[in-house]
Amino acid sequence: YWKSGSAKDREAQAWLVGLDATKFQYTDGVRDLSRISPDNWVQDQALLDRPGNKDIQLDLFYDYRTNVPLYPAFQAFFRERKPPTLIVWGKNDKIFPEPGAHPYKRDLPDAEMHILDTGHFALEDKLDEMAPLIRDFLDRKVAAR
Structure with missing residues (x-):
């Protein structure tokens, strides 16, 4: 998606704003799932499912590609400041x-x-x-x- 920006590659990322992916972010790697309320991912998913939000999230995922070239500037800031x-x-x-x-x-x-x-x-x-x-x-x- 970062390389092509194509509609096909964009749509291939749409699963990232689905319920399974949202729940995964809360539960994967957690030793005791009883510590995590299902309300968390249900509420997040309700917000993710608002009209137009999928496109906003996919735009954001696409924009992440601009972060990597900025890493040297971030690192220089850390070293200097x-x-x-x-x-x-x-x-x-x-x-x-x-x-x-x-x-x-x-x-x-x-x-x-x-x-x-x-x-x-x-x-x-x-x-x-x-x-x-x-x-x-x-x-x-x-x-x-």
Whole structure:
């Protein structure tokens, strides 16, 4: 789809805004599915199913191709500005696999990284672990400024 931009390749991506894909984002990689309310993906899907939204999402997916050429600028910003950074990542995430988290440390060696045993929507599963990490980070790094 990124290479061609064709209607055929665009339509081949339409499954990404369907119920199975939405549920997958919430549940894949989660050890205890009882922690995830089905209300989450049902509500998201209701919003995704609004008239015209499929096209908006497919436009967004197509636009993602413009991100990759910008990576060197992002990386330079990180190296030059060294913003306080907290990285909390789901080790079972198939959308953004764990190996994608570690390169941030090349440009942000002081970044704090936590890899949790969960999937893509980590907050849905690991809020009890993530909230203290986020609060502590903000107390130390932002409130101190």
